Amino acid sequence: MEVKHLTEHYDKDGYATIKGYQKLGGYENLKKALKMKPLDIINEVKASGLRGRGGAGFPTGVKWGFLPNNGEPRYLLCNADEGEPGTYKDRLMMERAPHQLIEGMIISAFAIGSPKSYIYIRGEYFYPKSIVEKALREAYDNGLLGKNILGSGFNHDMDIYSGAGAYICGEETGMISSLEGKKGQPKLKPPFPAIQGYLGKPTIVNNVETLAAVTLVIRDGAAAFRKQGTEKSPGTKLFSLSGNVVKPGNYEVPLGYKLIDLINIEGGGLKPGRKLKAVIPGGSSAKILNKEESEKATLDYECLAQMDTMLGSGAVIVIDDTNCMVDLLGVLMHFYHHESCGQCTPCREGTGWLEKLVNGIKSGQGKLQDIDLIETVARNMCGRTICALSDAAAFPAMSFVLKFRDEFEFFVREGRSKIKGTSYAKMHH
Amino acid sequence: MFEKVAQKLKEPLMPKCTINGKEIEVKDGTTIMEAFYQKEVPIAHYCYHPGLSIAGVCRLCMVEIEGMPRTQIACNTKITEGMKISNVSDKAKDSVKWALDFHLINHPLDCPICDQAGECGLQEQYMHFGKYEPEMGQGKVKKRKVVDLGERVVLDTERCILCSRCVRFTDEVSKTNELGIFNRGDRSEVGTFQDKPLNNNYSVNTVDICPVGALTAKDFRFKQRVWLLKNRESICTGCSTGCNVNVYFNKGGVYRLKPKYNSDVNGHWMCDKGRDTYKHLNVEARLTKGKKTEEGKTTECDAGELAKQTAQLIEKIKKEGGGDSIGLIVTAQYSNEEYAAMFELFKIKLGSNNVFYWINNQKTFEAFDGLLYRGDKNPNTKGLLRALSKCKFDQTWDKLEEKIKAKQLKIVVVLGPENQEVYPDISEKLKLLNSVDNVVWLTTNQVLGTELLKSCWQIPVKSTIEKSGTYINFKGLEQKIKPVTNIVSGALTLTEAAALFAGDEIPFDSKTPVKGERVWNEFFHHRGDL
Numbered sequence: 022m023e024v025k026h027l028t029e030h031y032d033k034d035g036y037a038t039i040k041g042y043q044k045l046g047g048y049e050n051l052k053k054a055l056k057m058k059p060l061d062i063i064n065e066v067k068a069s070g071l072r073g074r075g076g077a078g079f080p081t082g083v084k085w086g087f088l089p090n091n092g093e094p095r096y097l098l099c100n101a102d103e104g105e106p107g108t109y110k111d112r113l114m115m116e117r118a119p120h121q122l123i124e125g126m127i128i129s130a131f132a133i134g135s136p137k138s139y140i141y142i143r144g145e146y147f148y149p150k151s152i153v154e155k156a157l158r159e160a161y162d163n164g165l166l167g168k169n170i171l172g173s174g175f176n177h178d179m180d181i182y183s184g185a186g187a188y189i190c191g192e193e194t195g196m197i198s199s200l201e202g203k204k205g206q207p208k209l210k211p212p213f214p215a216i217q218g219y220l221g222k223p224t225i226v227n228n229v230e231t232l233a234a235v236t237l238v239i240r241d242g243a244a245a246f247r248k249q250g251t252e253k254s255p256g257t258k259l260f261s262l263s264g265n266v267v268k269p270g271n272y273e274v275p276l277g278y279k280l281i282d283l284i285n286i287e288g289g290g291l292k293p294g295r296k297l298k299a300v301i302p303g304g305s306s307a308k309i310l311n312k313e314e315s316e317k318a319t320l321d322y323e324c325l326a327q328m329d330t331m332l333g334s335g336a337v338i339v340i341d342d343t344n345c346m347v348d349l350l351g352v353l354m355h356f357y358h359h360e361s362c363g364q365c366t367p368c369r370e371g372t373g374w375l376e377k378l379v380n381g382i383k384s385g386q387g388k389l390q391d392i393d394l395i396e397t398v399a400r401n402m403c404g405r406t407i408c409a410l411s412d413a414a415a416f417p418a419m420s421f422v423l424k425f426r427d428e429f430e431f432f433v434r435e436g437r438s439k440i441k442g443t444s445y446a447k448m449h450h
Numbered sequence: 451m452f453e454k455v456a457q458k459l460k461e462p463l464m465p466k467c468t469i470n471g472k473e474i475e476v477k478d479g480t481t482i483m484e485a486f487y488q489k490e491v492p493i494a495h496y497c498y499h500p501g502l503s504i505a506g507v508c509r510l511c512m513v514e515i516e517g518m519p520r521t522q523i524a525c526n527t528k529i530t531e532g533m534k535i536s537n538v539s540d541k542a543k544d545s546v547k548w549a550l551d552f553h554l555i556n557h558p559l560d561c562p563i564c565d566q567a568g569e570c571g572l573q574e575q576y577m578h579f580g581k582y583e584p585e586m587g588q589g590k591v592k593k594r595k596v597v598d599l600g601e602r603v604v605l606d607t608e609r610c611i612l613c614s615r616c617v618r619f620t621d622e623v624s625k626t627n628e629l630g631i632f633n634r635g636d637r638s639e640v641g642t643f644q645d646k647p648l649n650n651n652y653s654v655n656t657v658d659i660c661p662v663g664a665l666t667a668k669d670f671r672f673k674q675r676v677w678l679l680k681n682r683e684s685i686c687t688g689c690s691t692g693c694n695v696n697v698y699f700n701k702g703g704v705y706r707l708k709p710k711y712n713s714d715v716n717g718h719w720m721c722d723k724g725r726d727t728y729k730h731l732n733v734e735a736r737l738t739k740g741k742k743t744e745e746g747k748t749t750e751c752d753a754g755e756l757a758k759q760t761a762q763l764i765e766k767i768k769k770e771g772g773g774d775s776i777g778l779i780v781t782a783q784y785s786n787e788e789y790a791a792m793f794e795l796f797k798i799k800l801g802s803n804n805v806f807y808w809i810n811n812q813k814t815f816e817a818f819d820g821l822l823y824r825g826d827k828n829p830n831t832k833g834l835l836r837a838l839s840k841c842k843f844d845q846t847w848d849k850l851e852e853k854i855k856a857k858q859l860k861i862v863v864v865l866g867p868e869n870q871e872v873y874p875d876i877s878e879k880l881k882l883l884n885s886v887d888n889v890v891w892l893t894t895n896q897v898l899g900t901e902l903l904k905s906c907w908q909i910p911v912k913s914t915i916e917k918s919g920t921y922i923n924f925k926g927l928e929q930k931i932k933p934v935t936n937i938v939s940g941a942l943t944l945t946e947a948a949a950l951f952a953g954d955e956i957p958f959d960s961k962t963p964v965k966g967e968r969v970w971n972e973f974f975h976h977r978g979d980l
Contacts, residue, residue: 187634204631209506209526363612363631363638364507370552372638377588396586401548404520405509 031117038157050239055173062132068243070255075228089213095223097138102191105304107336110259111229115149115319119156144186187319188360189267193226207408250276253319264339295341303333308412308420328408345440346425368411371402385436467533482524497613507694512545519577521545555586566663568676601829610664616656638879688724692923703732741908757950773801777862782828785919788944789837805843806850827872832922866893870892
């Protein structure tokens with residue numbers, strides 16, 4: 022069942038404005054937080070077990086704890102560069118509840134002692150950006166940002182920055198490079214952002230949903246937050262359901278919810294006559310699940326990790342039996358080839374190679390050994406680069422070939438899709 | 451006791467680790483790559499360069515560390531106590547093999563027409579880790595070729611492996627920021643901003659550090675295959691910095707100079723102007739025989755023979771007019787040993803104090819570009835000044851002009867500049883010398899205009915790369931030069947010339963090969979720097 026915690030008031034008119042937000046209890050959590058000790062907030066967040074909602078699922082409180090205590094200025098960055106194919110939850114949050122994000126950010130900034138934060142919004146998100154901008158202005162006008170916030174003595178400034186629309190700028194160090202005015206390329210780690218991030222200063226990067234969820238932790242306390250979800254994945258999370266379902270959309274469910282229920286109950290099931298074939302559970306970078314796995318899977322970090330895939334950003338892409346997997350992999354490989362930043366050799370060259378291999382099969386020119394080669398190339402792209410884009414390209418390639426090998430082999434043998442019957446070879450000539 | 455404790459506290463942490471099974475100790479904070487360098491254990495890498503920041507992008511320096519599930523890059527991983535590192539384990543080798551394969555799939559593999567062949571990082575690592583059948587059956591990415599980057603450098607973006615060394619060089623060393631990597635993914639290309647040219651005085655360093663044939667020097671490309679070249683150390687004579695260089699040569703002459711690492715002088719780099727100094731060393735520019743010009747007629751003879759004739763002439767003049775009628779003009783382009791020999795001859799044997807210092811561009815002597823290039827365009831100004839003051843030769847140039855006008859000097863010996871380009875006043879000096887009866891010009895190169903003199907004997911002398919000796923650079927560092935090759939075999943060193951002028955019979959034989967000449971014709975397997 023859908024549990025509306027974060028999204029409780031999302032459907033209410035005027036919730037995006039400060040008046041509407043405050044009417045429904047907005048900024049009360051901030052008032053409460055400003056009376057707490059920053060360390061207590063960090064400990065509360067730690068105790069809540071809140072995990073990063075951007076994709077990696079790293080415990081937020083632990084991340085905050087990495088900041089050095091050397092008196093250097095530190096930055097809080099909100100990662101709103103929502104680029105993972107299939108994901109559109111942050112957009113909803115920014116459009117419907119920008120003040121929730123801003124409130125969460127001020128609380129987080131207060132907790133880590135940051136005087137300045139940025140919201141890095143995806144280049145294509147013109148509309149959400151305009152709404153957040155407006156909300157930011159309202160927050161300033163109401164003394165919620167700037168000097169001496171609500172008389173607490175805490176100063177904090179917030180700004181918005183927009184990239185040019187590169188997927189790689191959603192990677193935290195790529196985002197920092199972009200924010201610094203450089204080419205959006207991930208930075209070599211170590212040093213990690215918490216030690217040396219934006220402008221070489223300690224920096225915390227959190228996802229929109231993570232920062233918004235901080236308000237819940239403050240409002241209800243860690244123990245109440247933990248009531249939802251599982252032991253290791255507490256709380257609720259927004260899932261962006263897309264693909265071949267009757268009712269695609271964002272749904273907030275507790276972590277540990279059954280994947281198949283999300284599809285059938287919230288998503289309204291598949292279209293009549295269609296059969297479930299596969300699900301990508303956590304954005305296009307996650308390894309694909311076949312029908313049997315999808316039916317068993319629960320939406321939490323540990324179960325999906327056990328199934329050798331990941332919860333990721335919570336983008337659930339449902340694939341029914343009318344889709345050709347070779348075709349789909351081609352789409353994904355094109356995406357990663359296009360988005361690789363080109364720094365590290367395995368990713369720069371490997372993403373292009375993978376796309377060429379899949380396209381070779383799609384054009385009827387493929388050989389059987391190409392299927393193995395896709396797997397080998399992808400395997401050798403894993404874990405050997407600065408950031409995870411290389412892995413993100415390799416995971417779908419490896420899992421598609423592993424789980425739907427028959428479709429690839431059919432394509433090579435027959436020169437046409439097993440599902441669609443289209444002969445690309447003929448189209449090609 | 452307290453001293454001992456204090457000493458202990460001062461001692462830096464020295465983590466122990468093993469590299470390929472061998473235990474070593476390194477300073478705290480050392481990266482694995484640096485440890486490999488220090489212990490001279492070979493490790494594959496392209497983007498790492500000891501003179502630049504860490505990029506960590508080529509992913510070739512993969513090593514296996516015990517206890518870590520994945521191979522790690524050596525260039526950005528710091529050594530911790532007890533680390534067990536290997537770059538020869540199967541896992542490490544497989545990582546390197548694949549990193550190399552990713553480098554090669556879109557590489558044009560045009561080695562037969564590539565200037566880098568023979569000193570190419572890709573070729574070298576392929577021989578270590580590759581030697582497999584290529585699996586890439588798809589079309590390669592096409593990119594720009596023969597991109598004219600500037601006055602000295604040409605770029606082939608298809609050969610480029612995007613290690614970013616050149617970009618980091620222009621960012622961090624020359625600080626001119628001309629280069630950048632444009633576009634994304636496998637469409638990435640090195641280029642200049644809005645095709646603004648790469649025209650700084652250090653541009654060819656980018657060619658040196660390019661591990662592949664992407665950046666080539668216009669001056670060197672298509673001139674010679676590198677495996678037909680030998681290299682030896684020498685000192686650049688372009689200015690008073692005295693950059694350490696490797697001279698690349700074969701029997702056809704010298705083809706290029708490349709910087710040789712010296713942390714006290716030039717680090718890893720040298721300037722473009724310094725690289726041009728090899729040009730006047732080759733035989734085409736050189737004076738190969740003694741030249742006698744008398745009353746408009748020029749005859750050629752052996753250098754040693756001409757030196758002996760000079761000795762007789764000097765003796766005659768000394769008898770007639772004493773040491774005071776003999777003069778010497780010196781430039782700061784010779785070695786300390788040569789000055790010593792020449793000055794000893796004048797001071798003691800000839801009893802002359804007529805030694806005059808020909809200064810070329812004193813106004814710019816103090817100029818410095820902040821990196822390497824200095825305004826003093828002589829390799830040994832400090833050495834010359836030291837020798838002059840030791841012999842108490844303190845006559846000014848005005849005095850020379852005075853003495854020439856007064857017809858006091860019957861013979862003037864000139865130690866002409868090796869690099870005449872930096873002596874723009876050469877014709878002016880010739881005009882002055884025209885009123886001297888006898889001019890003996892010792893020179894490495896042909897001097898334009900000497901035939902205008904009434905009487906001029908030109909004696910060929912050896913250049914920097916043909917002799918031994920020492921130069922003292924701007925900061926007083928004495929650096930050795932050794933014979934690299936022999937270009938004009940009949941030429942004398944000033945030491946030899948001084949001995950001959952003194953009337954000594956020296957065992958001089960123009961046919962004696964310079965040490966090392968024997969190996970000229972052998973083709974060495976050549977390894978490029980880094």
